[in-house]
Amino acid sequence: MKKIFLDANVIIDFLNKSSLSHQQAKETITIIRKHYGKPFISTTTFAIAYIMFGKFISKKPSLNKIIKAIFSEFEFTTEDPKIMKEVLYSNFPDLEDALQYFSASSLPVDLIITRNAHDYYLSEIPVLLPAEFIELYYNT
Numbered sequence: 277m278k279k280i281f282l283d284a285n286v287i288i289d290f291l292n293k294s295s296l297s298h299q300q301a302k303e304t305i306t307i308i309r310k311h312y313g314k315p316f317i318s319t320t321t322f323a324i325a326y327i328m329f330g331k332f333i334s335k336k337p338s339l340n341k342i343i344k345a346i347f348s349e350f351e352f353t354t355e356d357p358k359i360m361k362e363v364l365y366s367n368f369p370d371l372e373d374a375l376q377y378f379s380a381s382s383l384p385v386d387l388i389i390t391r392n393a394h395d396y397y398l399s400e401i402p403v404l405l406p407a408e409f410i411e412l413y414y415n416t
Contacts, residue, residue, distance in 0.1 A: 281380035283390035284321040300406040318379040353379040
């Protein structure tokens with residue numbers, strides 16, 4: 277079974293129903309869960325989502341309950357000192373994307389799905405946009 281990693285921007289679109297990319301993110305995650313198992317995300321993505329939703333949900337018990345329910349449907353990669361050194365010495369134009377990439381490559385995964393594939397031009401792992409993944413799924 278393929279291991280598929282989702283960049284933080286795909287998860288944020290999935291969680292943010294007002295995002296213009298919400299439907300694509302939702303469909304991407306639905307396809308992955310149905311055919312490939314739980315998608316992989318970084319622990320940083322979890323933290324980003326928690327902080328983002330914490331701005332809108334002030335009661336910690338409610339926030340924690342929602343976040344736990346959502347993120348129980350994902351697998352997590354690791355981030356450790358070795359990965360952080362790779363990030364800090366990488367040539368990625370965006371260090372957050374470098375963190376996502378090196379976290380994903382530690383498994384390794386078979387595919388990365390992101391909304392900003394251009395920042396992953398150094399990736400040795402195939403990278404697709406959500407729309408490309410959906411099109412590939414329906415056309416194969």
